[in-house]
Amino acid sequence: MTDRNVPDARRNRLDFWQAASGALLALFVCVHLLLEGTVVLSASLTNAIAWLLEATFVAQISAPIIVLLVVFHFYIAARKMPFRANELGIFVKHSRTLREPDTCLWLVQVFTAIIILLGVFFHVYTVMIDLPISVSRSAERMTSGWLPFYVIFLPCVVLHTGIGIYRLAAKYGYCTRATRQVWRKRIWIVMACYLVLGFLAMTRVWFHG
Amino acid sequence: MGRILTFEIFRYNPLDPRSMPHMQTFTLEEQRSMTLFVALNQIREHQDATLQFDFCCRAGICGSCGMVINGRPGLACHTQTSDLPERITLHPLPVFKLLGDLSVDTGTWFRNVGKKIESWLHTNKTFDPNAQEERMDNELATQIFELDRCIECGCCVAACGTALMRKDFIGATSINRMARFYIDPRDQRTPKDFYDLIGDDNGVFGCMGLLACDDICPKQIPLQDQLGIMRRMVSIESVRGWLPEGIRKRLGGGCGCGRHK
């Protein structure tokens, strides 16, 4: 065991942090969208939850943390992204000839990641300068031109989260060869549910205003 | 009368200054039980003697004839033309150094990566010719052989988006090789040793979970599962001293492999 390169421990922990931050963010997205989705049931329920989170300062504290976490996750994961010359070209050509769904999905991950990174600033900024959070304020924003933003942002978040969870499970051996098809199917179903919920919520908010 | 097959074959001889990379078309009448081994040899013997490709055992055991067949890496010798459309496009495997046309230098690549990951059994014991062999559970021997079945054809590497973009990535084949030694009780290496060898972005952490390797492996080796087992083990090793031992242990267990040392 001689002449061995001693690995750079700090760099090598990045993979763990990428996974951990990804898992945390995924958890957050799931909860956030569910709470958001309560508007489908009743606007006052959503308002009540919002009030509770603000009164306990959970929202004010977690928002910047989440933004930092997104930046952190992006910063670490970006070492895998095809930034170097021609890498993207090689990958796109490869995924096109190979016809492998998981390879294509990774491109989706890359593009949604960039959209989310930009989107999350606008989303948090507009919400945070307009406290307290309430359904009517959201409706105002929607009708004042923010609808197209959310129509793009929401699917990106749902896709990135769903594919991310699936990939995380596969990379760390929770999803195995035997269970892969099941995982894939279930992830698509959950993503579809979240999308439906999200769009229902948006419609509800739109008409609230 | 069989179908008339049209082969579009990548041609380039890097050592010939007059040669430019291009696709060349050949046509051939299909015969019964025709494999790409038969077809390519017929083309070389009767149409173009300069066509370069590699075959050895022609029985899917030696791994010489990996190439990209209609966009997907596979072994040419066990690909039957009857399973393919009339138009067949053949490219050399990417990632590996091109020697000429469909022939690539997998030998050097595997040799280098084998040295890098120290692909051999590590033990401080010495062989005693007079002693009975050490006992081993047959179930375990079978499991080791299951991972030892890799023929180093390079198809998983060629199918890997990471390997294409990052030339130093060791690929699923090498991680599987490490998994083989990891479950072998004769190998005395600890998780720390494996972490030192493959715990970086050129090793297990380079894998982006694209899983094309698992889908494409001509030997159906459970690459996905091995990648998962090794990544979890090495990853948890990477945060030794950072995470409380209790959490670390808990994260390590329960991957269902049941073969942790």
Add this chain to the structure above:
Amino acid sequence: MRIYQSDVLCMGAGLAGERVAVEAAQAGFSVICLSVVPPKRSHSSAAMGGMQAALGNSIMGDGDCPEIHFNDTVKGSDWGCDQEVARIFANTAPIAMREMAFLGVPWSRVVPGEHTYYKGGKPFQATEKAENEGLIHSRAFGGTAKWRTCYTSDGTGHAVLFTLDNRLLQLGVTMHDRTQAEALIHDGQTCMGCIARDLRTGELVAYLAKATLIATGGYGRIYRATTNAVICDGGGQITALNTGVVPLGNMEAVQFHPTGTVPTDILVTEGCRGDGGTLLDVNEYRFMPDYEPEKAELASRDVVSRRMTEHMRKGFGVPSPYGEHLWLDIRHLGEKHIKTNLREVYDISTHFLGVDPVHQLIPVRPTQHYSMGGVRINKDGHAYGLKGLFAAGEAACWDMHGFNRLGGNSLAETVVSGRVIGQKLVEFLQGYETTFSTQATNEAALQVQDRITQLKRGSGDNCYVLRNAMQDIMMEHVGIFRNGKDLEAGVAKLQELLERCKNMRLEGNQPGPNAEMSMALRVPGMIKLALCTAYGALMRTESRGAHAREDYPERNDKDWLVRTLAYWKEGADLPTLEYERATPWFILPPGDRGYGGGKIIQGDMTNEKVIGYDQQA
């Protein structure tokens, strides 16, 4: 010209070559291995069945010992083998297997308790001993008294080759793959290495070494229907033959395997029959018990192959567009057994034949499989004729196989002879110094260069036409059953072919890798090997093991208990044949094999030395 120098040069990096390399590298000598393919792709990897060694751990191998293994080997060889070598082999085999286990081979192990095994297609129960749990298990192979074939599922060659190659990686042995040896460097007394062609660039390279090992495998590709890989073209034997001073031994001893598949000629392992597979004819009738009541499908390979041919000649073959064949039936072994223990067989059947062996019959016919003959070496591995030249494995005629080798004995031979010859090679090298001659090096290089220049000028047939013609002659004239008339015609045709080689033409000429050039450089040598085989077969007027003469059906121990040595003098169009005693002394005097039938012309044993198995000569 690039020149490399080392203590040991291994031409060929299959099991035998790598095992010798391991031994030399462990002793601290510098080693360079040459291989036409990356070493893990060597044809050794395709050997599925296993390695015979009298470990006696399994219940069906209970009571086994090297002496029984020795007896099986000598009977299998039809008394053509060197009994001294066969004894060394049988005694070393168990150690070699345990050593491979130590190095990492995942041998299948004994699982105690009752198991269902098959013999002749019929299931029976046997209880593996509890005290042997976890020791190396063994399966049945043809021609053996005990079950003694160690195996790893059905990828034995693959698993052992990978283990050895990993060991070489660890030892830092230099590996030059895609390199084809073309000529030995020698001065008529001493071998100093070889001239090789770099297949990546086409340039010639000189390798100088104190000890040169030929371990390039067999020469099955002189036949059209062969289970051998495309690289098994006898490259090593050709370089030895071309020296004019190194003889090839028993080249007429060519084994045909009973179960080559149709039409791809890919081998399915003897393990199929060992595990209980049966042979059926056109009426799906099991015919082997009629010919061989006791051993049936598990008689030695030469016998089964001959019986199959005989049965097909009687009109019981299955007609197909690729010629007649018979059926191999393993359906009764069940899906689980076929998909685990015989998995490669399953893969081959489904991928290459489109046959599902769980429900369908596999088309098989006898196919050229193994070359018992090769570079004649003594028991220490030294080649006859040149100092510093060694050979091992299938490329060599160490001569433990005689005229027929047993299944599982060749794969075992690779690591056993590799171990034995490796040690002897190390002994040879200790304190040995030599002189490298620039003259000999240049002469050898010039000779290869001349052949290349000649090819570029040629205007006759191309190498593929000539090779195909040779393969067809061998199939037609020097097959399973041989006779004087056919052999004579075959020899004449081959001679004519050799003449045509002088004007061989290249279709394409390009720098860098050039597969046509590699083949073209090989073809004249292959025809010489074919001539050694055919001419040796013509002159041997008896039937022994795999050599079956219709016009001389008896085994003639009176005149032919000898080994053929074929030399090729420069400029000759036929080999010069000499003969030597098959064995220096006997442990097992010539007798009946117990299978195969046939008459024996008794030799005179009065002046022969006969010793006990444990006795020194």
